Amino acid sequence: MGNVGLGRQRxxxxERLTRPQRLVRQLSDLDSGRLRRLIRSGHLAPCFDADDDERAVECPICFYFYPILNQSKCCGKGICTECFLQLMPSKASKAVHCPFCKTATYAVEYRGARTSSEKKLQPEEEQTVNEAKMRMHSKTRSASELILLPYKHC
Known part of the structure; x- marks a missing residue:
């Protein structure tokens, strides 16, 4: 009984996939034990070897191909674990904005391997998100233009 079957599938x-392999800069405050736990618990994608398989997806930061990427919580864009680690702030710095949509608080989630039908839907989903952003931007711009119209006294 209990909560059998609930939660992330582990x-x-x-072990080698729980350690970064291609860091551009050394991360002095990287907690390797915490990183290992996050990867093993399914909260971050493993530090995969670069892949040349045609089904692999490209990290838009480092341009390596991987079997699966983490997803930005704000806009759903993919990013490999090592690029995510390099973007995250050290203890002394401030919070990081999303490198894709500039949302103020950047975080990722690992959703596991995508099915082929999910891979086919991704371009459509991205298009829908982009169209919604453009509509919001045009509404915001229209509202700001309305505010800036000269006021005529009677």
Whole structure:
């Protein structure tokens, strides 16, 4: 009984995939134990080897191909774990904005491997999000133009 079957599905992750392999800069405050726990619990994608498989997806930051990427919580864009680690602030710096949509608080989630039908839907979903952003931007611009109209006294 209990909560059997609830929560994230855990799968065995090779130890080498819990350690960054291609960091551009050294992260002095990287907590490797915490990183290992986040990867093993399914909260972050493993630090996969670069892949040249045609089904692999490209990280838009480092341009390497991976079997699966983390997803930005704000806009759903993919990013590999190592690029995410390099974007995250050190303890001494301030919060990071999303590198894709500039949302003030950047966070990612690992959703696991996508099915082929989910991969086919991604371009449509991105188009829908972009259209909504453009509509919001045009409404905001129209409202600001209305405020700036000269006021005529009677």
């Amino acid at each position: 799968s065995a992750v090779e």
